[in-house]
Amino acid sequence: MRIAPSVAEATSKRFSVISRAKTGLFKREGSEAAHEPRALGWRKRMVGFPMTPEGLRELEAELKRILEVDRPANVRAIEEARAHGDLRENAEFTCAKEEQSLIAGRIAYLKGRIAHAAVIDPAKMSGDSVVFGAKVSLTNLDTGEHVVYRLVGEDEADIKRGSISITAPIARGLIRRRVGDQVNIVAPSGTKRFEISNIEF
Secondary structure, three states: OOOOHHHHHHHHHHHHHHHHHHHOOOEEOHHHHHHHHHHOHHHHHOOOEEEOHHHHHHHHHHHHHHHHHHHHHHHHHHHHHHOOOOHHHOHHHHHHHHHHHHHHHHHHHHHHHHHOEEEOOHHHOOOOEOOOOOEEEEEEOOOOOEEEEEEEOHHHOEHHHOEEEOOOHHHHHHOOOEOOOEEEEEEOOEEEEEEEEEEEO
């Protein structure tokens, strides 16, 4: 009997998000790649994992839930499965032990992220160029379509909410750009030309 499926689901979803963030939603081409060393300079100087206050609270809430709800439930599941007898053919025990390992790994990950969080509050920022936390409005120069992205930490990235990881190629291509600048982006459907139409914090 799986006692803590929420942990497995949350872990799978979270690492899926992180994986997508690292591989990036888009790839840049041509002259855009030349801006990467300058754009990533801030990351080399920053110690820790950049995230918004909201992102930190979400990680802390998840850790609290795992420690107070999911892990105790898993301990009970192991004890109940152990009471059933022969552990070599006890599927419930094997499942519970696997979940125990998953929980331990997630706890270690969350504690590491929280301990080394570099919290940046977009509400306290201003300026005329794109940086972490900025909400960037883009206009597709070919179709006139408008899209809006907010640059956030890796654990916060959620394309459905318009949030992209600061490490994603499209985000790196936007760093330090200003209103009126154009960016070429390679998407699955082909190369798209965007112009930055607005920057907010």
